Amino acid sequence: MRPTRWKKSVVLGVGAAFVIASCGSSTKAGSTATTVAAGTATTAGAGAATTAAAASAATTAGTSAATAAGTTTGGTTAGSAGGATEGLVNGVYKGIGDFNIDPKKCPADWNDKQGITDKEIDLFVSLPKSGPLAGFGLLADGASSYFKYINDNGGIGGRNIVLDAKDDAYKPDQTKTNVDEALGAKKYAAFMTVLGTANNLAVWDTTNDECMPHLLNGTGAAQWGDVKGHPWTTGMQLDYFTEASLWAKWLAKEHPEAKTVAELTFNNDFGKSYSAGFKYSIKGTGLSVVHQELHEGTAPNLTNQFTTLAATKADVVLLETTGAFCTQAMSEIEKNTTWKPIVIMSGTCGSVAQFFKPLVDQGLTGANTYIIQNFKDVNDPANASDPFIQLYQKTLTAQGLDPKQTTYATGWIYAWFMTEILKDAAGYQGGLTRGNIMLAARSIQETNPLLIAGLTSKMDGMKDAYLTEGGRMAKYTVTDPKALGRFVPSGDLINLEGQLGTYDTVKAAAAGG
């Protein structure tokens, strides 16, 4: 008679659901996770399935031939030797490219040496270790693996780099909680590689107000070039705006016959960023956008959009979307027998297993779809002789990690940049301080050894706030229609290093059309 029975069954159900959900999500994540471009996942927003697919598929790992890589100790900045001009001079941090920091503008209790001792440098990352996108969590393990390698080889002037990772399940509010806690703990020198556009946007005002270096964001949003408004925040990935600029350059050079372009655009920041970048970069070329179809994250399919797009008979179609929409879009295009445009797709949909496999199951292939790549694929046999990749393989195996798991490699990319920043900062006036870490982060000159040979990764203070701005088009090539194909380089490398400048350019482009 007591009304406790229904309560009990509710809890039992919920409790069981919890355990199942937890297990379920980890298995799901376990099957995926290859990424650089984590940021895109935020933009999908069409429910967990789409988001998960987007995230897990996101990859910019290349398939290219081997290159002579830089070494981990490589890299020289103008003054990393004793007589560096950068650093703390007369109470102000002076970097290259007019980038300066006045510590008086920081909170009164700001500590230049926070998180930095003679033995240790403490860094913090918030990223998903649980939930549908838990696979990204390995990025922190990958980064820690590289730091361990550095520490085993002397660290940064004898200091060990320690990266504390906290789970935010890819939820921006949880990221904010984690970051607030990490700020309050007053033990970190810098934050690095916080994953997700929304997640970083949720915290960047705070990190900047607190003068906390908030570096190498794990997302391709163009905002991270906002050096004026958010001097303490930097990105790492090729941003979507620039990626679309690369499309325009490639079309102009490799396909001068193509004139008309149709866009399929995800109706959010992510999709619009591509669109703005493309329109910005076709000025003065013979290309023109004849039609743009927007779609929502809740769209059940893209059939209507493609009926309209096909009617334009455009020479080129741009797939400025992500997640399952990529697969749907490729399928719609391939099923159309009369319209055969050049298809260029977001680099976030580069995972063959995730986005092309479902096409094979439908009797389609996705052949001849183009995407931009800028990092090497550590699993490509063609890269086997690359010394840095050999080092990666050897180190991970020695540490008991699986080098085939490309998320670890992505972790290495970020950790490599972080290590170079710390090394550079140590050589500045005033030594390794948080102010100098920020200066160094804004003046990276070293080329990441995992970048496709010929590309560069540079920052120049207030003048160039984007780290990677180049790439190479690759074409999805299929030999057996029943099997998966692979990406084959198409055309020359395009490097727009330093051309985008800062986020102001992007804002102006978006405002101008």
Added chain:
Amino acid sequence: MGVLEVSEVSVRFGGVTALDSLSFAVEAGQICGLIGPNGAGKTTMFNVISRIYNPTGGSITFDGNDVLRTRASTISRIGIFRTFQNLALWPGMTVLDNVMVGAHTKSHGNAVSSSFRVGSRGEEKRVAVRAYELLEELELTDVAFRPAAGLPFGTLKRIEIARALAGQPRMLMLDEPASGLTHSEVDVLAALIKRIRTDYGLTILLVEHHMAMVMGISDHVVVLDFGRRIAEGTPAQISRDPRVIEAYLGES
């Protein structure tokens, strides 16, 4: 003219005809016994009057009100209250609270006045006192502050009566109030029913299998079998009626 007029009421459940064109009347102030073998349709009749079931035909008036055009939640406002054969108390609440809810239609505190305690305290107190007095009257004060859950069947039956009385009924419908009681307890209950009838000026519709009690206190008896009225009259008339005897014998 009776205060309750039931005329040609029929109820069907699929193939079962629970009430078949049933008509009867209850005079104001009477105790009217409604008897019949198991499954005769007595409880169904109660459920029709309290608007839990919809009849397929017929009409019911209570003191000039068309009962069938009244909703279950407003039937109490025309003065009809009841108890349930299988108990329908609120186990999570205390006995006192159960009885206080019985006075729902006789109080007015609403969500706003109650939450902000504006003008609702006097009324709350009045309702509580009245409910407690009813518990005293039914000798239930020792369980007043205990949850209804877990109390013995007989106690719960009395709580139901107290709850119904709290609404200040004009007609009380009692569905087998004596079930589960011992002989001496039945006598006490019979006395109680008679007393509340007089004290509160009630009309009582009584469903009961305990023949001695029904015959002892009813002014008028209606006998049902298979949803039809088979006899009607004073207890003395009924106990001599061959159809009634047959119906009961046929059953047992």
Added chain:
Amino acid sequence: MALVTLKQGTPAHRAYVVGAWALAAIVLIYVIFAYRWGFAPGSIDKAFRLTQINDVICYAVAILGLNLVIGFSGQLSLGHSAFVGLGAYTTIILVADHHWSYLATVPVSAALCFVIGLVVGLPALRIRGLYLAVVTLSVAYVFPTLVVKYDSLTGGPNGKKPARDTGKMNPPSWMPFSNAGRLASPLWVYCILVVIATALFLLVRNFMKSRPGRALLAVRDNQTSAAVSGINLPLYKALTFGASAAIGGIAGSMLMINRPFASDVQFGLPLAIFLVVGLVAGGAGTISGAIPGALIYVFVPYFMSAWTTDQRGMPPGIKQVTKPLFDWLQGRQGAGSIAGVFFGVGLLIFVFVLPGGFIDGIRRLRSKVVQVIPNPSWLRELHGSANPPSTSHSPSSGGDVTQAAPVVATVRSRVAKPVSVKKAINLRGKTT
């Protein structure tokens, strides 16, 4: 039996009640001054911890609202996260885009959520149980997609926050902690939230202790007899949904006052489920259960996650036992999910041990120490004014002074009850 027996209304009982309230007040006030007084258990003098405590207050209010629907009216509604989200977005949009003050948005959230709650509650008039659960769950599911769809208003997946530098609430200078640096803002928020939450808890308590509250419980426990007693079921069900949603909306506004950032995923299915978990773990159908429920919601996953990340704070014995597990998990995909597994398993154990929730456990424990014999003020007056007591009937009864009534002693306990002296109607039934 209990060690101490207190009769309601006696000085001892009064001291007990006042003492309990005073203790609660001291705990609440202590949080404000912990940073000065030096003794700060659980590092409540840290801004981050204060923000978490503020979260607890917000979620306690959210659970309080949910309790109205699930605990008190017995309708399995799983869509509460949507109302919390609606309240949160109402506040953040008004603050960020229209420059309202935070507090001014609270009534707007409440009113808006009340109306939407009524609408969502409409199906509840027709369907019950699991069907209602499914319908409301879909509301919880749809809310984040609406946030994404109307991104020009809500900020979409990127979330919404007020313009930089305008997000914080700072205390007026007369507050004793106005110069407490980084603690000033969270402490001020704490004060505001405590006031709002206390008001809401008292309102719900008053409500539940009066006519409409009892009617609500009646609807929960037996709809048929509730209707027959004159309770308007549709009205009560709909109003409950509305009120529950309004309180949920206020909780959402409070969350934004504490941490001015809203995103779609924050108010999705996980929150919907967690609120039910908090409700049941705290104690469904109890008002105070919302507080332990919120504590569990905010702190258990937090410490679980901390433990499973670096085993910080793990008791030494357990640490040895679990070490192989964590070593094995290290570097595996989704390793963080182990916290969820622990939480789920812990919840299952908890429910088996304390099926009535935390508050029920506390009450059982307390009943071993203190037993309060109910004797409300009206009862004392009733007996005080007519001693020897008489049963005065309602005026319509015409009075019945011929009967002796059971004496006060009947309230005390069943064992102590003297044999009834009532001659006319001895209707003890089976109680003796």
